[in-house]
Amino acid sequence: MGSAVVLEEKWPVLGRHERAAEWLRVWTDLGRAPRTIDAYARGLAEYLLVCEREGIDPVTANRLHVAAFVKELTTRPSRRGGNVVALDSGAGLANATLQQRLVPVRLFYDYLIEEGLRESNPVGRGRYTPGRKFGGHQHGLVPRMVKLPWIPSEQQWLDLLEVVRDEPIRNRVMLALAYDAALRREELCSLRTDDLDPAHRILRVRAETTKTRRERVVPYSAPTGVLLSGYLAHRATISRARGPLFLSESRRNHGEPLSLWTWVMPPVVV
The missing domain is CATH 1.10.443.10 (Intergrase catalytic core)
Known part of the structure; x- marks a missing residue:
């Protein structure tokens, strides 16, 4: 049984969306590491569940719909308890986890663009744009926090x-x-x-x-x-x-x- 099929069994929502299942199989066939595929599957599955709950077609979703997913992530309680708040995000999930959940969603829309099903990516990327009004740096949906590595004393x-x-x-x-x-x-x-x-x-x-x-x-x-x-x-x-x-x-x-x-x-x- 292929790993993509196994992941669809783990997250049935992937099997309910043809394009999502195709995208996952592409990454699997390209030989990406199993842990990477698993992380991609989980992140996209969580997004698709939000789309289903809100009645959104993920193929035609816009930035407003993706922002609803970000809001859901930032209001999600920590697995370690509802009162646990990550300092770098002010939410139950750490900033790095929020970024990790958005990566497969962005890559999924990149795939839809390559297949000619969309013209733009609603997730976008933080990037520098010369001449942009009020500064040339465009931020991503979730600001990325870069922390120094922890070094033991x-x-x-x-x-x-x-x-x-x-x-x-x-x-x-x-x-x-x-x-x-x-x-x-x-x-x-x-x-x-x-x-x-x-x-x-x-x-x-x-x-x-x-x-x-x-x-x-x-x-x-x-x-x-x-x-x-x-x-x-x-x-x-x-x-x-x-x-x-x-x-x-x-x-x-x-x-x-x-x-x-x-x-x-x-x-x-x-």
Whole structure:
């Protein structure tokens, strides 16, 4: 069963709108990452549900109708409680989440324009327009907040290391590699035994696991190399087969590849 069909079963509203289903299949056939497709499907499904509730044809919807969807998003309570408000949006959803929900809607209308079904995109993009009255910058529907990355203090980092020190060797290796090589969760959990070059302390991050679809080779430190050597010896007691580097040690999934959904911080044994 194709992933697009599975997503239509997960969000039936996608199957009720022919153009939406077509658009989703295009992205799936182009080989986009499953998590990306899932996020696109969710965002578009939420928009289509609002259209159905308001009696709007999404193919002919205008900016006013999309603004109604934005209003619905900004009044939606947080999953962590109705009193939780994100500081960067003043709403229950964080600014980044609001932006994420609008991306598939904008791309859907780009598709309709390419198919000759529309002349303009009601979502639009923030862009600079020379000569525009009252300034040349046109804002998107939701102002984008750009925040500095969070960097732990020395004490916070020491506290983290104190917690991790008592973790099983697999979890310690995962944290060390993630830190040394700046690996995303999917990149970390997708590492294979043949991605490693212990002699030169480097590892290969395969293109299909990266967000940019670009392969890269990155080094790791000598202390991480020592941890990795110990983990490989430990891994051999679970499985001697080449393949996924990190294996589950739970009774239910013993020896199975570790999925990205089971790797969280603080790390836990799964």
